[in-house]
Amino acid sequence: YTWLPLGLAVLRNIETIIREEMVKSGAQEVLMPVVQPAELWQESARWQKMGDEMLRMQDRHERDFCLGPTHEEVITDLFRREVQSYRQLPVNYFQIQTKFRDERRPRFGVMRAREFTMKDGYSFHLDQTSFDATYAEMYDCYSRILTRMQLDFRAVDADTGNIGGANSHEFHVLAESGEDTIVFAANGPYAANLEKAEAALPAATPAPQQGLEKVATPGVKTIADLCAQLELPAAQTLKTLMVVADDGLAAIVLRGDHDLNETKAAKLQGIRTPLQFAGENDIRTTMQAAPGSLGPITCPVPIFVDREAAALADFSCGANEDGYHYIGANWQRDCELEDQQVVDVRNVVEGDPAPDNQGALKFLRGIEVGHIFQLGTTYSTAMNASVLDQDGNSVAPIMGCYGMGVTRLVAAVIEQNHDDNGIIWPAPLAPYQVHLLALNYHKSENVKTATDALYQECQEQGINVLLDDRDERPGAKFADADLIGIPHRIVVGERGLKNSMVEYKRRSDPSAQDVPLAEVLDRIG
């Protein structure tokens, strides 16, 4: 994508806000290389781990490089060469730069492109206390940045993805078109990405009331089939999914009405990452039954049971025999279950109880515009970055990293600030503050004189003004002004000038008002 003048002006405004707030938070700006040597990425083992997402290249000597998708390796390399003493800590560096990621599926224009601008920052600390302070400062900094941009946003607990590390928070701009589902507690501060969100623990498993019985269920392939044939609610059934494990297959058991959370599943002990569902042939060979008739009772492979599924009594599940299911099944009596097999692997659903009695969970859609990570010593250890502490011991610094999608923010701002006629820029981001529309500029000497004088006055007052002096009809100018979305619009025309009036309108207001020419610039705050 090429940024045209108006879009570029907005992009620069966003960069300026980010820069100001980062500096205010004690970070220092640097600029790192786009082309990065493979050796650095081999040290952190991410040369393999990043897979196809990394854009790779070779130079004339056939040495391997990549176009930087992120800069943990480069900053850690910089750190280990430049910083030796705990006295130099903490440090916090950031840059605003083009990143390259060979996305599986670029979409929504600049919202997810293979090439984008990101603000990325990295901090180094001697101890956890210092790190915690900076992490909290960055959290505040991100909140200030998004607030200055007048965005409606939420910070949520998040999964760390392939950046790694312990804990992380995402900053989401709320929008229906967002690609992420974010989860909130109705009566408390709990908020998380759906990938990460948990519900409160279920109540203890009730005692069995029914005996185990095997029933014929010819043709039943899905939970819906099963519920229809046995007249059971889906919440009283189990579904069994087969995934590829490090050694053969493994079974993941969920309540029939729940969905698998693939992010959580990929982290289970012994499960292959990224998560891969088993093929039908492998399932048949291993289980002696086809998908649709699978279950945990007499299952020949390791089983993981979602804790909601583990809290059921008298449930129905596949019998591992084509065309048969069990009813009245119960854990322990019919299928032994150890504590470590009971896990959280489902997506929460709206209405689930939130953790810590914070009411029911609710969902919203969000655009992820920022993500801050607690990296710990993952990179400093892998890449031998260390400082000497007060006692002369070599210590691996604790790291944090802080990303913000600059180009994505432009798109996110528009998502939250538009109507049917076009963009409505928040004033701090607008490419111009005033849109001066001259009607019949090329025909009317009065209009031309008054407009030129007003334009001159704007410039003298330091008001950032865009003059539409094109030889277009008024309708076309009004339509373009709405589309472009500059906050203040002043219309100069013969009709008003007869009374020394011009028309003033805010882009966000529904209607315009006539204002004396001499006073109109006072309206612009």
Added chain:
RNA sequence: CGGGGCGUAGCGCAGUCUGGUAGCGCACUUGACUGGGGGUCAAGUGGUCGCAGGUUCAAAUCCUGCCGUCCCGACCA
């Protein structure tokens, strides 16, 4: 990568089923009128119909292969 759709003028599309003159809207050019919410009329410019092969007297249209692109699913700022 898997599943689906689409490639015809700068853009958006019709025409393809049923082979026979390549069309419509917007945009663009010129002129006249018009002039406070995307104007009207008139005259124009612009296309090896994605590429390659095949069938046919004849291919945008039928057949084969390739390429591109968009949408839907598994990832991330």
